[in-house]
Structures are given as structure tokens and as C-alpha cells.
Amino acid sequence: MNLTQYVDQLRQELAVAAEAGGDEARALAERLTRPLESAARLTLLNALSAAADEITVDLAPGSVDVRLRGVDPEFVVTPPPAAEVFDARAEYAALMAAQAPPPPAAPDAADDGGTARINLRLPAHVKARVEEAANRDGLSVNAWLVRAVSGALDQPDARPGGKTGHREAWNSGSTFTGWVR
Known part of the structure; x- marks a missing residue:
């Protein structure tokens, strides 16, 4: 414009x-x-x-x-998907059922099922990979990101203080500050 x-x-x-x-x-x-x-x-x-x-x-x-x-x-x-209405919980449930892990914990009673908007800045090469993965899975980028974040948060070793698996080195107390391009 x-x-x-x-x-x-x-x-x-x-x-x-x-x-x-x-x-x-x-x-x-x-x-x-x-x-x-x-x-x-x-x-x-x-x-x-x-x-x-x-x-x-x-x-x-x-x-x-x-x-x-x-x-x-x-x-x-x-544009939103024309044939389907996005339901993050249904997407997540289908993903979890396909991977057959133990059932996820029940959602908090305070969860009203609403959505929140955030702005996420990704490097161009990461964004391209996210778009490719979403297309490969037949999802919108938003649905794919919701699924990826939900899956990462529900992994036992991804929680703060978790000391199992490959995340132990990541949670070793090292911190980094500054800008990355």
C-alpha cells in the first residue's frame, strides 16, 4: 500500500x-x-x-x-480454513491419541476455554520450516504452533525444574542475555 x-x-x-x-x-x-x-x-x-x-x-x-x-x-x-473450524483442544487430543502417551492432566477449572493473542517473532528460516511442517500436517500455522506448544508443555521434562532426559543440560542454571539476529 x-x-x-x-x-x-x-x-x-x-x-x-x-x-x-x-x-x-x-x-x-x-x-x-x-x-x-x-x-x-x-x-x-x-x-x-x-x-x-x-x-x-x-x-x-x-x-x-x-x-x-x-x-x-x-x-x-x-484466511481461516474453509471446511473446518479450528478447535485447539480437538487438535491436541487427536495428536495425543496418535502418539499413545498417558492421558494429559485435566485442564484447570479456571480455564474458560477462551483464546489469547500473542505476537511471535521468528527468524525467517524457522518460520519457513514451521509453514512447511503445518502444510505437511494439513494444518494452519496457528494450529500447528498451538499443537507444538501444547505438546512441549505437557512433556514431563519440559517443566521448570525438570531434570530428566536431554533437558537436564539445558536447565543447568546457565543463562544468556542479549539480542539474537
């Missing part, structure tokens, strides 16, 4: 408003329009992101994401 036309329109509207104030106001408006361009773009981007979030709530389990390419945003729409 090209934001330039909207920023230019805002610049023109400011110039028209400044004409009413005379030469001094017109000169001030001309000096302010260049610095305001980046602020206007950022404000438009924030509005588009908020709109995408609202649409995603109505479209769930589909989604609308706003990505910035250069100076212009682009929308990425992931």
Missing part, C-alpha cells in the same frame, strides 16, 4: 489551511511539512496495524498482518 498519496494529501491540506493565515503562516507550513512526513507515515502505520488487529479478531483463526516493505506497508491475509 503506497502511503505517499495520503501523506501528499495531508501536505496539501496543510498548505490550504496556511493560505488563510497569510505569507508568514504559509512559510511556516512549508518548513513543517518535511519533518511531519515521517510522523504522518508512522501515524498511518499505527492506524493500519490497529485495524489489522481488529480484523484478525473477527477473522480468527485466520489473520491479517501488516508488514513494512521499505517505507510502505503491505497486508498479508491468512
Whole structure:
């Protein structure tokens, strides 16, 4: 989506408003329009992101994401599956039944079955692998991630303080801080 036309329109509207104030106001408006361009773009981007979030709530389990390419945003729409309604609990139950482990613990009584939205940033190569795995399993990326996280959380050695299997070295108390690219 090209934001330039909207920023230019805002610049023109400011110039028209400044004409009413005379030469001094017109000169001030001309000096302010260049610095305001980046602020206007950022404000438009924030509005588009908020709109995408609202649409995603109505479209769930589909989604609308706003990505910035250069100076212009682009929308990425992931439609919900047409033939089926996503049920995370049913997906998880089917996965667990196929692997035949002991039955999972009963959900907490406080669990109201609602969903929550989070933003997850993945490196591009990991995202590509997640998309491939989801396609291979015939699931949406969201359903696949819910299944993977649920499975990881229900593994006895994945719990904090768990000291079994290959996770023992991981939970050895070593910590790392910083940014990873």
C-alpha cells in the first residue's frame, strides 16, 4: 500500500489551511511539512496495524498482518480454513491419541476455554520450516504452533525444574542475555 498519496494529501491540506493565515503562516507550513512526513507515515502505520488487529479478531483463526516493505506497508491475509473450524483442544487430543502417551492432566477449572493473542517473532528460516511442517500436517500455522506448544508443555521434562532426559543440560542454571539476529 503506497502511503505517499495520503501523506501528499495531508501536505496539501496543510498548505490550504496556511493560505488563510497569510505569507508568514504559509512559510511556516512549508518548513513543517518535511519533518511531519515521517510522523504522518508512522501515524498511518499505527492506524493500519490497529485495524489489522481488529480484523484478525473477527477473522480468527485466520489473520491479517501488516508488514513494512521499505517505507510502505503491505497486508498479508491468512484466511481461516474453509471446511473446518479450528478447535485447539480437538487438535491436541487427536495428536495425543496418535502418539499413545498417558492421558494429559485435566485442564484447570479456571480455564474458560477462551483464546489469547500473542505476537511471535521468528527468524525467517524457522518460520519457513514451521509453514512447511503445518502444510505437511494439513494444518494452519496457528494450529500447528498451538499443537507444538501444547505438546512441549505437557512433556514431563519440559517443566521448570525438570531434570530428566536431554533437558537436564539445558536447565543447568546457565543463562544468556542479549539480542539474537
